[in-house]
Amino acid sequence: DQQVKQNSPSLSVQEGRISILNCDYTNSMFDYFLWYKKYPAEGPTFLISISSIKDKNEDGRFTVFLNKSAKHLSLHIVPSQPGDSAVYFCAALEGYGGSQGNLIFGKGTKLSVKP
Amino acid sequence: DTGVSQDPRHKITKRGQNVTFRCDPISEHNRLYWYRQTLGQGPEFLTYFQNEAQLEKSRLLSDRFSAERPKGSFSTLEIQRTEQGDSAMYLCASSRTEDPGDYGYTFGSGTRLTVV
Numbered sequence: 001d002q003q004v005k006q007n008s009p010s011l012s013v014q015e016g017r018i019s020i021l022n023c024d025y026t027n028s029m030f031d032y033f034l035w036y037k038k039y040p041a042e043g044p045t046f047l048i049s050i051s052s053i054k055d056k057n058e059d060g061r062f063t064v065f066l067n068k069s070a071k072h073l074s075l076h077i078v079p080s081q082p083g084d085s086a087v088y089f090c091a092a093l094e095g096y097g098g099s100q101g102n103l104i105f106g107k108g109t110k111l112s113v114k115p
Numbered sequence: 116d117t118g119v120s121q122d123p124r125h126k127i128t129k130r131g132q133n134v135t136f137r138c139d140p141i142s143e144h145n146r147l148y149w150y151r152q153t154l155g156q157g158p159e160f161l162t163y164f165q166n167e168a169q170l171e172k173s174r175l176l177s178d179r180f181s182a183e184r185p186k187g188s189f190s191t192l193e194i195q196r197t198e199q200g201d202s203a204m205y206l207c208a209s210s211r212t213e214d215p216g217d218y219g220y221t222f223g224s225g226t227r228l229t230v231v
Contacts, residue, residue, distance in 0.1 A: 004157075036219070043206055043208075044158065049218075093215060102160040102171065102173075105158050
């Protein structure tokens with residue numbers, strides 16, 4: 001059973017508008033949540049993370065929101081740019097603090113930003 | 116710092132052959148991870164090392180797979196008697212132990228394996 005779910009395989013947004021990518025999880029023991037961006041033929045690139053003790057983290061155009069009661073997080077990109085077009089993966093970190101430490105990924109959402 | 120390097124970038128092999136991939140992590144990172152990604156899926160965890168010690172293996176890592184990290188530097192992932200189902204992108208990542216949540220893992224560009 002998938003512990004991290006990205007239910008939208010794709011999203012199309014106009015340049016300059018907001019992109020909102022969603023992620024749901026099932027395991028309340030996750031310590032950190034991370035977003036990665038992936039271009040074709042490249043490895044995933046880390047974008048932004050949020051600790052389970054926070055509800056918001058911001059870095060430039062990227063903001064991640066965490067709703068622990070709903071086991072839901074979202075990545076907001078404002079304003080969206082054509083260079084943001086990529087596959088975005090939500091990931092959860094299990095056992096932070098020296099125990100397991102492996103990332104559990106969702107299936108990804110392909111974002112297309114149209115000029 | 117050149118990031119995480121993986122070699123080769125592409126590998127085509129016949130079913131039943133053995134293949135070996137190499138990963139060179141960021142030098143100050145003591146944790147190294149192997150992931151596998153198939154089409155339409157997110158990366159799936161295979162195994163990880165802290166320094167030279169292999170601390171965890173996924174159930175995806177059958178006995179045909181073996182990974183090593185001698186001296187806690189580069190790592191190799193070997194697949195013996197390859198099967199068509201092994202065709203995937205094999206990703207290596209590294210991180211510092213202390214703050215993987217804050218800074219994430221740094222991934223390499225991957226090795227794409229095609230078994231024919």
